[in-house]
Structure formats: structure tokens, C-alpha cells
Amino acid sequence: xxxxxxxxxxxxxxxxxxxxxxxxxxxxxxxxxxxxxxxxxxxxxxxxxxxxxxxxxxxxxxxxxxxxxxxxxxxxxxxxxxxxxxxxxxxxxxxxxxxxxxxxxxxxxxxxxxxxxxxxxxxxxxxxxxxxxxxxxxxxxxxxxxxxxxxxxxxxxxxxxxxxxxxxxxxxxxxxxxxxxxxx
Numbered sequence: 001x002x003x004x005x006x007x008x009x010x011x012x013x014x015x016x017x018x019x020x021x022x023x024x025x026x027x028x029x030x031x032x033x034x035x036x037x038x039x040x041x042x043x044x045x046x047x048x049x050x051x052x053x054x055x056x057x058x059x060x061x062x063x064x065x066x067x068x069x070x071x072x073x074x075x076x077x078x079x080x081x082x083x084x085x086x087x088x089x090x091x092x093x094x095x096x097x098x099x100x101x102x103x104x105x106x107x108x109x110x111x112x113x114x115x116x117x118x119x120x121x122x123x124x125x126x127x128x129x130x131x132x133x134x135x136x137x138x139x140x141x142x143x144x145x146x147x148x149x150x151x152x153x154x155x156x157x158x159x160x161x162x163x164x165x166x167x168x169x170x171x172x173x174x175x176x177x178x179x180x181x182x183x184x
Contacts, residue, residue: 001034001037001038001039001040001041001042002035002037003035003036003037003038003042003061003065004034004035004060004061004063004068005017005034005035005054005059005060005061005062006034006059006060006061006067006071007032007059007060008013008033008034008035008059008075009075009078009126010082013033013059014031014033015102016057016059017031017036017054017057017059018031018036020050020053020057021036021038021050023053024046024049024050024053025040025046026039026040026042026046026050026156026158027040032041033073033075033078034068034071034075034081047061049174051056051180053099066110069100069107069110070110070111070114071116072100073096073100073107073111073119074095074122076095076099076100077092077096077119077122077123077126078126080092080095081123081126081127081149083132085148085149085150092119092120092123092130093119096119109118124160124164125162125164126171127149127150128160128161128164128165130149131145131149131161131169132165133170133171134148134149135169135172135173136173138173142154142157142158142169145157157169
């Protein structure tokens with residue numbers, strides 16, 4: 001049985017969701033960002049208890065197809081930006097279309113109508129949050145960050161960063177503020 005779950009954005013989320021299902025007595029077959037597969041069907045009463053525990057941890061079971069598609073788009077983008085920076089030079093529209101097997105113009109229109117923001121702007125917001133994280137860690141130069149995040153130059157990264165945050169990367173470093181991924 002596959003269950004779709006909203007707000008799973010990192011490996012810690014996967015661990016928390018897995019633990020909730022295991023503690024409820026349901027052996028987990030597979031867990032990925034946005035979904036979990038358990039070996040047996042879950043009776044309605046027990047599913048309500050699991051759903052309550054998930055809510056207490058900041059997650060939600062997604063029951064409708066539209067929400068699942070939005071969550072799938074977001075998880076693919078998050079996965080690309082946070083787990084596979086080596087693929088950052090990919091064409092996002094082709095990547096999403098290939099992964100979801102739907103026309104990008106449909107995905108884009110649908111995403112914008114539900115989320116109130118384009119996929120492109122969502123990607124820029126996520127990339128900006130990732131850049132913030134990398135700046136605060138202070139382990140890489142701006143040139144290294146720009147390359148890792150798929151920007152053509154430090155100037156391009158800095159310009160986009162300032163457009164989104166209102167600050168230059170160096171000024172932001174002195175502030176050290178970030179948002180969590182699921183609030184974007």
C-alpha cells in the first residue's frame with residue numbers, strides 16, 4: 001500500500017515518517033520524499049491514529065491527485081537542488097516532464113494555478129534558500145557556490161540573490177537568516 005505524504009523534504013523527514021509507521025506496527029517496504037509503501041493495508045481506525053501522529057510532526061497524508069502532483073513537482077525540484085547539485089545544469093522543464101510523464105506546459109499552468117507562483121520562481125526561491133545555507137556554512141567560496149548551483153557566474157548568482165532577498169550575498173552572510181524548505 002502506497003501512501004502519499006506532504007511536507008517530506010529531507011532525509012530526517014523520511015526517518016520520522018518511517019518511525020511513525022513502524023511504531024504503529026506497519027512494516028515499511030520503501031520510503032521516498034513524498035511517499036511511503038507499507039506491506040499491508042492499514043485499517044481506517046489505525047490510519048487515523050497514524051495521520052494524527054504525522055500531523056503532530058508536521059506532515060499530512062495527501063489523498064487527492066492534484067495535491068499529489070504538486071507535491072511530486074516540489075519533491076523532484078528539492079531533490080535536484082539539495083541532493084544532486086551535479087545535475088543543476090539540467091533543463092528543468094525537460095527534467096520535470098521526463099520524470100512525471102506529463103507535458104511541461106500543463107505542469108507549469110497547473111502548478112501556477114494551485115501555488116500562485118510559477119515553477120521557475122519556485123526553483124529560484126529554493127535555489128536562493130540553498131545558497132543562503134551554503135553561505136552560512138562558510139565552507140565554499142561564492143564562485144564554488146555559483147558553480148554548484150548552476151549559475152553562469154558569481155554576478156548572476158549575486159544579482160538573483162539580491163532580487164529575491166534584497167541583500168547582497170556578503171551582507172546576508174553577516175545576518176545569517178534562513179527559511180525552512182517546507183515554508184517556501
